[in-house]
Amino acid sequence: MRAMTYRGPYRVRVEDKPDPRIEHPNDAVIRVERAAICGSDLHLYHGMMPDTRVGHTFGHEFIGVVEQVGSSVETLSVGDRVMVPFHISCGTCWFCARGLFTNCHNVNPNATAVGGIFGYSHTTGGYDGGQAERVRVPFADVGPQVIPDWLDAEDALMMTDALGTGYFGAQLASIREGDTVVVLGAGPVGLYAAKSAWFMGAGRVIVVDQLEYRLAKAREFAHAETINFAEVDDIVVEMKKQTDFLGADSVIDAVGAEADGNYLQHVTSAKLKLQGGSPIALNWAIDGVRKGGTVSVMGAYGPIPSAVKFGDALNKGVTIHMNQAPVKRQWPRLLEHIQAGHLKPSEIITHRIPLEHIDEAYHLFSAKLDGCIKTVIVP
Structure with missing residues (x-):
């Protein structure tokens, strides 16, 4: 697959990487339809986060279609269109049981504070993110949610982090x-x-x-x-x-x-x-x-x-x-606001850029050029 990779501060590029695969019965593989660059991705891009390794794929805001599911996954089926929260959570630990999904105790062996986050260095578990054609999603029964038919794809994308946060x-x-x-x-x-x-x-x-x-x-x-x-x-x-x-x-x-x-x-x-x-x-x-x-x-x-x-x-x-926002906990109320017409999350999107030009997308967003507020990446 094609995926964004980190090469050092202020240097990213798109390269061929092995397709993600099912590594655990609770995994799913998602074909990414839309991803986004988050302001916190710039902390990685600028070299400010420890243990950001060369070759790491960023991107914790993404939606897509389920391509594969592990043998234990019960809530998702191949072909489902899903939005995926930026945080990775087991759903059963002491913290998850209390709705503190971003503090999950079982998904990040490298820290005692934050849990796992897609595409956010090895300080948050080292999981590759969604600025790619495909991404592996652990605990697929816990995080992803099928996008309602009435919800616009880019509105759903904003719910995966920025809006919920x-x-x-x-x-x-x-x-x-x-x-x-x-x-x-x-x-x-x-x-x-x-x-x-x-x-x-x-x-x-x-x-x-x-x-x-x-x-x-x-x-x-x-x-x-x-x-x-x-x-x-x-x-x-x-x-x-x-x-x-x-x-x-x-x-x-x-x-x-x-x-x-x-x-x-x-x-x-x-x-x-x-x-x-x-x-x-x-x-x-x-x-x-x-x-x-x-x-x-x-x-x-x-x-x-x-x-x-x-x-x-x-x-x-x-x-x-x-705290890091447990965005999935906010989704029911946010969906109500969106469906009632109180909120149109995608109104803040200013740029849509192909994955192959992600280096330009990061430069544009980082330097705040061309009135850039929110950038969507299209694989």
């Missing part, structure tokens, strides 16, 4: 009716988090970014107010001004490890891998939320600590909620 971020923000919610980052997850904040009862939603085309999308798609942090002297002061100098009730960090930090932070993270990334966005969230408020962290960070202002968070009485 944004919605989960709004859930973790503990929004009460009438609250002011600030979302840091107007990428796909930030846009979905801002849109979802209204579903939770927010009275005001403000999105912060530095790219005007993304802020325009936040106004159009999420009906949010916007602040361009490059155009204000101090974004934290501006956030306070916008909230009667109290701070927001909730702040959602939808940026993560690649927030614009200083030179030292970028050298120690990208080159020396001494940090989980730049803590800029998270520190803005801690500084910008009101005392007793809530910070929700959806941005992806590496497994090594960054210089986060935990002392300030403690002294302000800030509650911080965070």
